[in-house]
Structures are given as structure tokens and as C-alpha cells.
Amino acid sequence: MPELPEVETIRRDLLPALRGHAFTHAWLSPEAPRLVQAPPAAEFARLLPGRRIENVSRRGKHLVFHLSGGLYLVVHLRMTGALLHRPSDAAPDRYVRAVLSLDDGSELRFSDLRKFGAFWLVPDLSEVLGRLGPEPLDSGLTPSLLRELTARRRAPIKSLLLDQRALAGLGNIYADEALFAAGLHPQRPASSLSHSEVERLHGAIRRVLLAALEDRGASFSDYVDASGREGRHQFRVQVFRRTGKPCYTCGREIARVKLAGRSTHFCPKCQPLEAAAARAKRKAAS
Numbered sequence: 001m002p003e004l005p006e007v008e009t010i011r012r013d014l015l016p017a018l019r020g021h022a023f024t025h026a027w028l029s030p031e032a033p034r035l036v037q038a039p040p041a042a043e044f045a046r047l048l049p050g051r052r053i054e055n056v057s058r059r060g061k062h063l064v065f066h067l068s069g070g071l072y073l074v075v076h077l078r079m080t081g082a083l084l085h086r087p088s089d090a091a092p093d094r095y096v097r098a099v100l101s102l103d104d105g106s107e108l109r110f111s112d113l114r115k116f117g118a119f120w121l122v123p124d125l126s127e128v129l130g131r132l133g134p135e136p137l138d139s140g141l142t143p144s145l146l147r148e149l150t151a152r153r154r155a156p157i158k159s160l161l162l163d164q165r166a167l168a169g170l171g172n173i174y175a176d177e178a179l180f181a182a183g184l185h186p187q188r189p190a191s192s193l194s195h196s197e198v199e200r201l202h203g204a205i206r207r208v209l210l211a212a213l214e215d216r217g218a219s220f221s222d223y224v225d226a227s228g229r230e231g232r233h234q235f236r237v238q239v240f241r242r243t244g245k246p247c248y249t250c251g252r253e254i255a256r257v258k259l260a261g262r263s264t265h266f267c268p269k270c271q272p273l274e275a276a277a278a279r280a281k282r283k284a285a286s
């Protein structure tokens with residue numbers, strides 16, 4: 001599933017290409033009746049044409065098109081969605097669920113094999129994005145804010161990182177990579193992290209996301225950018241989907257556990273669970 005670096009890569013490509021252009025037509029496939037979450041699909045297709053794109057921003061894993069007349073088009077790619085910017089005479093793409101035509105003769109094609117992707121066309125962004133936590137690359141996410149988030153939670157730290165209401169934008173890839181970079185076992189209760197561990201995690205999240213952005217995201221399965229090109233970060237990950245392969249740091253085999261239904265990859269030596277638990281116990285006893 002595309003996460004913050006993938007969605008941000010798409011945003012950075014689309015903004016200069018689309019700013020100032022207006023939508024002229026919206027075609028929605030009858031085979032994807034759940035794509036448009038709000039308003040009803042017919043209303044969506046009626047309201048979009050004529051709207052000019054004033055800006056393209058991102059919030060968590062959502063792309064946000066700021067449109068003239070005070071409307072926002074919000075796009076969530078979910079599992080297999082891709083937003084492809086093509087000339088209208090380009091060869092057909094597969095699994096296209098929506099085509100949004102633009103006044104320069106180009107079109108945004110929404111390709112989505114699994115059909116979990118979602119569109120919203122709303123006057124108020126808080127309807128869609130209101131419950132999201134802070135952006136990990138913004139100055140708003142300080143070590144002390146992350147400390148507040150972890151202190152309240154007994155859930156595993158990995159679960160906290162995946163919770164979009166706690167922190168917006170991380171998914172399975174970058175949660176695993178950030179925990180490796182911070183040397184933290186994914187099953188550690190969030191509230192057991194010491195101040196210095198939270199600080200390490202804060203730095204690790206930012207480093208991991210910025211490195212992935214440099215690589216234009218990771219293409220493990222379906223992710224492609226707005227031109228249909230894959231990212232490169234899948235070649236630079238430390239633990240994600242490296243089960244059984246040697247850790248680049250210590251040589252131990254990368255392990256995998258299921259955590260909240262998600263495959264979780266980590267190095268048992270670089271990310272110890274036991275030592276930390278013992279330290280936490282000693283701390284609680286003292």
C-alpha cells in the first residue's frame with residue numbers, strides 16, 4: 001500500500017503539471033460503485049467539471065486537490081490504487097475505475113485492481129481528514145509530542161505507528177523500517193519506551209521517510225508514480241520482506257511475526273525485546 005513517501009512523490013509530480021488547469025469531465029466506472037465516498041457519484045460527476053486545480057497537497061496517505069469554488073477532491077489510493085497522468089490519446093491502462101479529463105487534453109486515470117481506493121469531493125476537509133494525527137515530517141511532530149503519544153499506550157509500538165489517528169502517513173513498510181533504524185522491537189509496549197528511545201524513534205521515522213522520498217518510494221507490489229514508474233526504495237530496505245535473510249548490520253536472520261494481523265519484520269539481535277523488558281522492570285522497581 002502506498003504510504004507517505006509514495007503519495008508525496010505523486011503529489012510533487014502532479015502539482016507543477018496540474019496547477020491552474022481545470023477538470024472538464026469525470027467518468028466513473030460502474031464496476032467500482034464504492035470508489036466515490038461522497039457525494040453520490042452522479043453529483044461528483046456533475047460538480048467536478050469546470051473546477052480549476054489551485055493546489056495539490058497531502059495529508060497522511062491522502063492526496064488533496066484544492067479546487068476553485070471551495071471544493072476539495074481527496075484521493076486515497078489504499079491497496080492497489082494508482083493515479084496516472086496521461087495524454088488522453090495514450091495507450092489504455094489496466095483496471096481503470098475513473099478518468100478525470102483536464103482542459104489541456106491530459107487526463108488523470110485512476111487504476112485500481114482491488115477496488116479499495118476512495119474519492120471524496122467535499123467543501124470541508126475535516127469531514128475526511130479530521131481524525132488524522134500529526135505529520136511525521138512536519139516540525140509539529142517533536143520528540144516531546146511523540147513521547148506524549150507513546151506514554152499513553154500499552155499497545156505494541158508497531159501498532160501505534162500504524163494508527164493514523166496517532167501519526168499520519170506510516171504503513172507497514174516504514175513502520176518496520178523506522179523501528180529497525182531506532183533499534184526497537186516492534187512488540188515493545190509503546191509506554192515502555194524511555195525518553196532516549198523515543199528520541200531515537202523520532203529521528204529514525206524522519207530519516208527513513210526522507211530516504212524513501214529520495215528513492216521516489218518503494219514498489220514491492222503495485223505502487224507506481226503518476227507516470228507509471230516504480231520507486232527504488234525496495235532495494236534499500238533493511239528489514240521489510242527480508243525474512244530469513246541476514247541483517248545488514250549484525251548478520252542475524254531477519255524474523256517475521258504477525259502483529260495486529262500485519263506481517264512485521266525485524267532483527268532479533270538489533271531490536272531486542274528481552275533486554276528492554278528487563279530494563280523496564282528494573283526501572284519500575286527502583
Ligand SMILES: [Zn+2]
Pocket residue numbers: 247248249250251252267268269270271
Ligand atoms: Zn541485526
